Structure formats: C-alpha cells, structure tokens
Amino acid sequence: MHIARNWRVKKQRYSLTGEICNHCGSAVFPPRDVCPECAKPAYEPMTLRGLGEVYSFTTIYEAPTGFEAQAPYSLALVRLEEGPMLTAQLTDVDPREVHIGMKVEMVTRKLSQDGDEGLIQYGYKFRPRMMAQAA
Ligand SMILES: [Zn+2]
Incomplete structure (x- = not known):
C-alpha cells in the first residue's frame, strides 16, 4: 500500500x-x-534508541554548495547500540574532538529550507552524548 x-x-x-x-x-x-x-x-x-558510537569518520572542509556555512563538519559512520550502521553528520562538536568510539546520540535538525515559505526538511544528525558532569 x-x-x-x-x-x-x-x-x-x-x-x-x-x-x-x-x-x-x-x-x-x-x-x-x-x-x-x-x-x-x-x-x-x-x-531504535538513537544511541551509538562513532565507528569511523571523515571531516569535510570543502563543503558542497548550500552547506558552506556548516563547514568544517564531520560525517560519521555510526554503529547503533542495536547493531545497524548508518552514516550521519555530526553536530555540536568541534571536528578536532571527534574520535572513534565516541558515544553519540541522535538529534533532529533542520537540514535545508526551500525558499522563504518552502518546504523545511528535517533529518537526523548525531551529537556527543551528554556524560555525567566532571567534578
Ligand atoms: Zn534475519
């Protein structure tokens, strides 16, 4: 259907x-x-719970048209706790601090807007998981 x-x-x-x-x-x-x-x-x-860890990643310095304002940013292969792997952009993190094994969680973010009143597209990104505050 x-x-x-x-x-x-x-x-x-x-x-x-x-x-x-x-x-x-x-x-x-x-x-x-x-x-x-x-x-x-x-x-x-x-x-899926949206929790996982960075399995591998790459940092994009030369962003494609439309994404320049976001560069540099990291694209990561995230392994979810349930097992599946997926590719997603990382957000709320300095690309220099991204590392393999980093715990991440899914967040929903605006991906693009098509004109002033156009369709707003949302999608998922991943950000570092909030850990217990260090003393
Ligand atoms: Zn099966």
Missing part, C-alpha cells in the same frame, strides 16, 4: 524507525522489509 509506505518514510525522518527480523532477531535500518542477515522478510517495526 502506498499510504503505509509514505507514512513510514515520513516517520523515519523524525525518529529512527527500523525493523526487527523475527527470524534471526537482527535490527534492520533503514527499513527494507528484507533482513540483510538472513534474507528473510522483516516487517515488524522497531524504534
């Missing part, structure tokens, strides 16, 4: 909705209805 698919795409922008495979228990993200681990159907929705 088209409606169901649109609903899922929309929902995915605001939270990390993935799928859980009932056959092998793998978390699937982004939702693709087929488990990448065992190739069986995976339709059960699952909300």
